[in-house]
Amino acid sequence: MKLLKPAAAGTLESSDCFVSIEPSENGIEIDLKSDVIRQFGDRIREVIGETLETLGIENCTISVTDKGALDCTIRARVESAAFRSAEIKEEIPWEKL
Amino acid sequence: MLNAVGRDIPEEILEKVHKVPFMGNGHYDGYEIKKTGPKTRCVISNGKNKLVSSIREALELSGIKDGMRISFHHHFREGDHIVNMVMKEIHEMGIRDITLCASSLGKAHDPVYDYILDGTVTGIEASGVRGKIGEAISRGYLKNIAILRSHGGRVRAIESGESKINIAFIGAPTSDDYGNLSGMGGKNECGVLSYSSVDADYADKVIAITDTLVPFPNYPCQISMTKVDYVVKVDEIGDASKIATGAAKPTTDMKKLMLARYCTDFVTKTPYYRIGFSYQTGVGGASIASTLYLADRMRGDGVKMAFGLGGLTKPMCDLLDEGLCGALFDTQDFDTFAIQNMHHPRHYMITAGEYASPFNKGAFVNKLDFVILAALEVDTDFNCNVVVGSDGMLMGAQGGHPDTAEGAKCSIVLVPLVQGRMPTIRDRVTAVTTPGESVDVVITEYGIAVNPRRQDLIDAVRDSGLPLTTIEEMKEKAYSITGEPKDIEFEDRVVAVIEARDGTIMDVVRQIKE
Amino acid sequence: MGEALTDKKKRLRRSMLFLNAQKPSLIRDAYLYGPDSLMFDLEDAVAENQKDSARFSLYNALRNIDYGRSEKIVRINGLDTPHWREDVRCAVAAGCDSIRLPKTETARDISILEEEVFKAEKEFGIEEGTVLLMAAIESARGVINCMEICTASDRLFGIALSGGDYTKDLQTTLSPTGVELMGARQHMIIAARAAKVQCFDTVYTNVNDLDGFRHETEMIKQMGFDGKSLINPRQIPIVHGVFTPTDKEIEFAKKVVREIEEKSAQGIGVFTVDGKMIDIAFYDGARRTLEMARASGKLR
Numbered sequence: 001m002k003l004l005k006p007a008a009a010g011t012l013e014s015s016d017c018f019v020s021i022e023p024s025e026n027g028i029e030i031d032l033k034s035d036v037i038r039q040f041g042d043r044i045r046e047v048i049g050e051t052l053e054t055l056g057i058e059n060c061t062i063s064v065t066d067k068g069a070l071d072c073t074i075r076a077r078v079e080s081a082a083f084r085s086a087e088i089k090e091e092i093p094w095e096k097l
Numbered sequence: 098m099l100n101a102v103g104r105d106i107p108e109e110i111l112e113k114v115h116k117v118p119f120m121g122n123g124h125y126d127g128y129e130i131k132k133t134g135p136k137t138r139c140v141i142s143n144g145k146n147k148l149v150s151s152i153r154e155a156l157e158l159s160g161i162k163d164g165m166r167i168s169f170h171h172h173f174r175e176g177d178h179i180v181n182m183v184m185k186e187i188h189e190m191g192i193r194d195i196t197l198c199a200s201s202l203g204k205a206h207d208p209v210y211d212y213i214l215d216g217t218v219t220g221i222e223a224s225g226v227r228g229k230i231g232e233a234i235s236r237g238y239l240k241n242i243a244i245l246r247s248h249g250g251r252v253r254a255i256e257s258g259e260s261k262i263n264i265a266f267i268g269a270p271t272s273d274d275y276g277n278l279s280g281m282g283g284k285n286e287c288g289v290l291s292y293s294s295v296d297a298d299y300a301d302k303v304i305a306i307t308d309t310l311v312p313f314p315n316y317p318c319q320i321s322m323t324k325v326d327y328v329v330k331v332d333e334i335g336d337a338s339k340i341a342t343g344a345a346k347p348t349t350d351m352k353k354l355m356l357a358r359y360c361t362d363f364v365t366k367t368p369y370y371r372i373g374f375s376y377q378t379g380v381g382g383a384s385i386a387s388t389l390y391l392a393d394r395m396r397g398d399g400v401k402m403a404f405g406l407g408g409l410t411k412p413m414c415d416l417l418d419e420g421l422c423g424a425l426f427d428t429q430d431f432d433t434f435a436i437q438n439m440h441h442p443r444h445y446m447i448t449a450g451e452y453a454s455p456f457n458k459g460a461f462v463n464k465l466d467f468v469i470l471a472a473l474e475v476d477t478d479f480n481c482n483v484v485v486g487s488d489g490m491l492m493g494a495q496g497g498h499p500d501t502a503e504g505a506k507c508s509i510v511l512v513p514l515v516q517g518r519m520p521t522i523r524d525r526v527t528a529v530t531t532p533g534e535s536v537d538v539v540i541t542e543y544g545i546a547v548n549p550r551r552q553d554l555i556d557a558v559r560d561s562g563l564p565l566t567t568i569e570e571m572k573e574k575a576y577s578i579t580g581e582p583k584d585i586e587f588e589d590r591v592v593a594v595i596e597a598r599d600g601t602i603m604d605v606v607r608q609i610k611e
Numbered sequence: 612m613g614e615a616l617t618d619k620k621k622r623l624r625r626s627m628l629f630l631n632a633q634k635p636s637l638i639r640d641a642y643l644y645g646p647d648s649l650m651f652d653l654e655d656a657v658a659e660n661q662k663d664s665a666r667f668s669l670y671n672a673l674r675n676i677d678y679g680r681s682e683k684i685v686r687i688n689g690l691d692t693p694h695w696r697e698d699v700r701c702a703v704a705a706g707c708d709s710i711r712l713p714k715t716e717t718a719r720d721i722s723i724l725e726e727e728v729f730k731a732e733k734e735f736g737i738e739e740g741t742v743l744l745m746a747a748i749e750s751a752r753g754v755i756n757c758m759e760i761c762t763a764s765d766r767l768f769g770i771a772l773s774g775g776d777y778t779k780d781l782q783t784t785l786s787p788t789g790v791e792l793m794g795a796r797q798h799m800i801i802a803a804r805a806a807k808v809q810c811f812d813t814v815y816t817n818v819n820d821l822d823g824f825r826h827e828t829e830m831i832k833q834m835g836f837d838g839k840s841l842i843n844p845r846q847i848p849i850v851h852g853v854f855t856p857t858d859k860e861i862e863f864a865k866k867v868v869r870e871i872e873e874k875s876a877q878g879i880g881v882f883t884v885d886g887k888m889i890d891i892a893f894y895d896g897a898r899r900t901l902e903m904a905r906a907s908g909k910l911r
Binding site: 349351352354355542543562577578 | 639640643644677819843844845908911
């Protein structure tokens with residue numbers, strides 16, 4: 001997937017996370033802030049990394065502010081931000097997510 | 098050295114605090130102890146004036162000096178002004194190396210943080226610490242190891258002389274000029290002064306601080322003039338709106354209502370639910386809702402409670418008023434309704450010692466059928482943590498948790514399975530405050546787990562239709578939702594010890610890794 | 612129509628709890644409260660500029676969270692919006708049980724939706740006919756066309772009244788007695804029964820008036836409705852309470868089922884149970900009573 005512009009998704013409510021993503025050329029840079037970083041920081045980075053890999057994104061700057069979101073919510077917000085950045089609104093390849 | 102709940106207590110810490118590791122409930126049953134009395138400066142002359150003009154003067158007359166241990170109560174909760182007023186004077190006098198021995202410390206006492214940093218305060222003994230004091234201890238700023246005790250454990254420590262109080266400060270909603278104190282009346286009413294009783298009995302000097310002087314004698318009093326050296330009148334001992342709230346609105350949170358429903362269903366299925374049972378519950382939304390459900394069931398079943406115990410709110414007082422409960426034995430009043438209910442002839446104040454001390458000839462907690470508790474974390478051996486947050490920071494109080502859990506025939510812990518992303522049922526709790534052998538039942542929104550040590554309770558509810566599960570299944574469910582949390586990293590340095598009721602060491606709390 | 616599909620269509624649906632598909636805390640916890648159906652909303656609860664994000668949230672929730680025994684229904688956006696086709700693709704790919712179409716007015720609406728569901732099932736390799744449909748009736752025209760809507764598709768298991776929009780269309784407002792909804796309620800339940808599909812009542816919006824809610828639920832149960840749409844989990848135990856048969860009803864239903872099974876084996880068509888004339892027409896009703904008794908925990 002090719003990212004075209006900065007985009008964001010999610011909220012700062014409890015159990016949610018706010019994700020902003022923008023295209024870059026230097027691999028993947030993750031900036032993570034989390035209420036549970038001591039217990040789940042590594043896991044959250046892993047989920048972000050896996051999600052980006054699934055989407056075929058090799059270069060981006062992504063910043064995640066996590067308020068205790070579960071893996072499925074983190075994945076949803078990263079996907080949402082990425083598709084917004086790529087300006088893809090329809091015919092989402094659901095089966096590949 | 099591993100203690101009875103499998104916690105490794107370092108030898109050098111045991112030496113430092115002159116303690117032994119926890120050896121299991123009941124280890125000290127029948128143990129004989131000689132209590133140590135206070136120094137008493139006799140007042141024989143009928144011309145003695147106890148009323149002094151300021152806290153500073155009372156401090157000077159009491160001989161405040163470096164290294165002393167001074168004590169406070171927490172009946173004013175987050176509305177307390179006493180600790181900060183006294184500590185400000187002590188700080189300005191240049192006194193150092195003070196140990197604060199309070200029944201509890203809260204966010205209202207954040208200013209103490211600065212006194213910890215500058216060495217005015219070097220020791221803390223309390224049921225719990227919250228806010229900036231908790232942060233200061235967890236970050237290793239306090240010079241000495243903090244000691245966290247249950248309400249009963251504090252009485253034990255003071256009576257045995259282990260925690261010798263030099264000067265006790267007792268904030269009193271009303272006092273006369275001769276030191277008869279009461280939690281009733283005045284502009285900052287708190288109801289009872291249960292936790293101060295042991296301070297008044299065992300401190301060498303006792304300073305009463307009030308904002309409402311009443312004519313002698315202030316009777317009925319809760320603390321007698323025979324124990325009070327000085328009386329100081331100040332403008333405001335507290336903030337009434339934070340001392341006792343209005344009666345809490347019943348929760349509408351479905352998860353809490355579920356916990357409440359499961360709790361009452363469980364209670365009423367046990368053999369202890371019968372005419373003349375006894376009950377203690379907490380102030381959280383789920384506990385309050387479960388009391389309301391319980392009242393419905395009692396009306397329907399024609400079952401009456403002999404007595405209710407502990408910290409009180411409106412729903413428990415309503416049981417007394419309605420005749421569903423025979424008497425209340427009160428250690429703390431959380432709302433204005435509970436304070437007013439003190440006027441009921443069978444609503445009695447009891448002292449913290451009568452309530453919960455393990456080292457007397459028998460306390461109320463030993464006569465409890467049920468206690469309904471909360472927890473921050475529970476492990477698969479039913480050990481509970483109520484003082485250390487999942488981020489490793491000190492943020493809660495033992496209160497009467499270990500006392501009532503051990504004393505009651507059926508102790509029930511209500512916890513949501515997951516809070517934010519943190520599982521509350523875990524392989525291992527961050528710190529143990531209440532041993533698993535004291536905890537009989539854990540209830541989450543996913544079901545009810547009875548401690549395998551209580552086969553009798555398991556048998557009693559087996560065919561009840563309740564959603565029974567095991568603590569391991571609860572943990573698996575929690576981890577399946579959140580993922581497995583990594584253990585938080587700590588420094589080696591021990592910043593606090595958690596004392597069991599009997600004074601042995603239940604666990605240690607280490608400095609947080611930045 | 613296979614037997615499995617018939618069973619799926621007829622499952623117990625006393626309570627359908629609406630939840631915003633975009634809210635992580637709701638989609639995690641709502642099923643705990645035991646609704647028969649969870650209604651993941653992509654329509655009114657989701658702001659226009661968050662429709663895309665809500666779909667990702669829905670997709671990941673349905674793929675990852677164990678919703679236990681609750682049915683997973685997705686309320687898609689209306690056919691007059693640019694969103695509904697992608698909503699259908701997302702819901703079907705995620706493995707929902709059913710799709711609720713809002714603002715249904717004609718049988719053709721259902722056919723259009725069914726066609727798209729069929730395409731999505733094919734695209735994502737899901738067996739044809741897996742995903743069921745239900746129609747929300749939100750206008751006078753929809754009420755008038757109930758019968759054709761109810762019979763528009765084999766996949767359609769029921770219709771639901773949506774009171775808010777319907778009263779606007781009637782040029783009135785919702786009132787505490789609900790008198791303005793009575794015509795629609797009667798018409799819909801009659802059409803649904805004629806077509807042998809289920810029928811669900813609208814939401815009760817004052818979540819703090821639980822007595823009023825109970826009263827309305829008792830009324831719609833008496834009218835014949837199968838269940839009710841809900842907006843707060845506190846309403847669930849009340850609906851289930853109202854839909855719990857009494858001990859007497861359960862005992863009678865047990866006897867009816869037993870007798871019918873025995874007597875029909877003996878070739879007897881009409882007989883009496885507790886002094887009442889009974890025949891095969893009582894069979895389904897008695898079985899439904901027992902199913903509700905089991906769901907309420909009264910019968911194990």
